[in-house]
Amino acid sequence: MSERSGTEDLRRRNLSAVLTAAHRYGPLTRATLVQRCNLTRSTIGALVGELSALGLVYETDAATVRVGRPSPMVHANERVVALAVNPDVDAVTVGVVGLGGTVHRRIRYNTASVPSLDEAVNITRAVVEGLSVELAGSTHVLGVGLAVPGLVNVDSGVVRLAPHLGWSEADVVGPFRDALGMPAVAANDATLGTLAESIFGAAAGYRDALYLNGSASGIGGGAIVGGQPLGGASGYAGEFGHMVIRPDGEPCHCGRRGCLETEVNLERLLDVVGLDHADAEQLEDALGPGLPFPVLREIRRQTEVLAIGLSNLVNVFNPQMIVLGGFLGVLLASDKERLSAAVAAGPISGLGTEVRLERAALGVELLLVGAAEAVFTRLLTEPRSVASRQESGVRPS
Amino acid sequence: MSERSGTEDLRRRNLSAVLTAAHRYGPLTRATLVQRCNLTRSTIGALVGELSALGLVYETDAATVRVGRPSPMVHANERVVALAVNPDVDAVTVGVVGLGGTVHRRIRYNTASVPSLDEAVNITRAVVEGLSVELAGSTHVLGVGLAVPGLVNVDSGVVRLAPHLGWSEADVVGPFRDALGMPAVAANDATLGTLAESIFGAAAGYRDALYLNGSASGIGGGAIVGGQPLGGASGYAGEFGHMVIRPDGEPCHCGRRGCLETEVNLERLLDVVGLDHADAEQLEDALGPGLPFPVLREIRRQTEVLAIGLSNLVNVFNPQMIVLGGFLGVLLASDKERLSAAVAAGPISGLGTEVRLERAALGVELLLVGAAEAVFTRLLTEPRSVASRQESGVRPS
């Protein structure tokens, strides 16, 4: 109701549509933009011109060979960048991500122990200072996005609880903003992973999708509802790992029993395979053909419990597809038929048969892309907001 | 991306904002509209003028007594109506609902047996014919909305399965459209109930809310996500009743075991109270103080299982509030402390403490309001779409 209006709001929308198209769907010809945005050639020309003047896009010669006047390619300017930070139990990963989703740099800083908030800030500041030359080549550094493994209030930027980091009731946005001298946004890591997969990954193009990620810390996820990420009242939505599946099951650190993540669990999987916790990456190799029975049994058990959880979520969300990442992706790969069949059969009235199960497409860049995307959001909806820091729209090589 | 643009799209948005405000928030002064819609007096004047010419709103003299020029009240024209139909196992209920949410008429036609689709259509046609005089006084009859207790594909208007009605894979929109000679839309009853409660009921004003309704047929519900109803890929979202809570529990008619609606169940409640199934309405009276232990135990058991289900949903959606209707509302009323405490404690990290539990505010009119709302949706987003059937904007009494 209280949305802006006026004729320049229309311009904002159209600038947003063009920039978002260039960002999400890669370099596009102007002619394609005309179709995609449902605007005339003249308007697209004006919009691209303005975005170009703002330094947000640049044009290159046409690539296609075709009859008729060539239509230049419109690129999102990858020199407009966001910083992305992912503090984790054993490392702080910092990335530089350009508009268009390109990860220019990814620096993983291993820590001897679980980093405190101060340490995470200091590490980030040090890494970013090391990148200063590189960042000087960027047209804009829009801000920093934080992917935090825990409950993050996206409005206030306060971490309510990040159990594995030991952070609680801590303002994370403030310290990073002050240390780096740029706007900061924070959100739950799995929520940002959902965002990344829905834009550049396996869920690209789907308007109703779910993402679940399994790691040593448990199971997190997120939902895309009508093309928009599900945030909830404060950004805490998507805690699929604490869906109770068996009220009389194993106790969970959350205080309840039989949560999805106590039943479907990386640790248990590594145990039966005989791997150390540090070898999570090798899990997939260890799950080749000809597995001993106890391993098969555990995979089967976890697959079946996971299917119950997914079926519940299908009943709740009626999604078009579900993306599985981390060891849940390994589970899917190791016995896709079983999981697919169980998810097809679980939800009521065969609703599950219409759901596609896909493995996550983005790898180590997932959280960096997602965190950067959270920073880009404002620019994408209000391209003119960058005007204050306007520079010449230098076109890269 | 493929949204329309152009300057008259802006007008559409603003007309929609004004009409929606009048519809949802009752009669408003023009001055209030200026604030709510963030538009100038001149623009609001033009918009109200156009809506008035379209017959969608009318103005009356100012009601408030205050310094300054009086600002006229803008009313959504309640003579612009939608028909609403709710076929159920023992009756077909037909309603006439005006813009603004007023239920002008509600006619419950009891059936001897479960009505077939043809019977439901014929009953509706007969009832509507009987209302012809009344409807002739309406400026517009926009269409008919169908609240169906089952899985409804909202895009195609096909009922995939309505177990209690025995309908399956049946196009319901077509027959109603043809029989009544007006546009028809169909959706799941609980989804429409969610819509109604979120606009005119207990969830009004909340952008992230859940609704769960319990009846003899089971538990259904819906979600409001960011102010918008959650539909899912095909409109099947919100089947909360078939969330598996105990995989080794009682078998459910859906084929699985331990679904929420097999554990939290009206029939079991009536059994311990000693009431017949037909007496569901008297359930609340029977649950006064001083209940025998077996009744208390069953109430407690169902409350605790319900709390698990609600906690799961809080983890998933992070809603601001949850609305409970039907016998779930009775459960809430009978032991609000227990349920509130359990929902506060269930979700991770005290997320539940921020969730309000409310009983549904709309009574017998719930589904009629919701079904009508589904019809109004198009008019509210595109007020000019009514132009073809334009008439004089007669103002009621």
Next chain:
DNA sequence: GTGCTAAGTTTACGTTCAGAACAAATACGC
């Protein structure tokens, strides 16, 4: 080289909203 085709560019025009100036309608103070 000529013609065809697709697309960028320019221009005239219509729609829409904001803002300012003005008019209207009411309460309040005297």
Next chain:
DNA sequence: GCGTATTTGTTCTGAACGTAAACTTAGCAC
């Protein structure tokens, strides 16, 4: 009862924006 302050509706002008049509450009095909 009258003037003033206040609030809001109304009218008019100007600016922003997108569309449509005419024109121009650039490449392919023959």
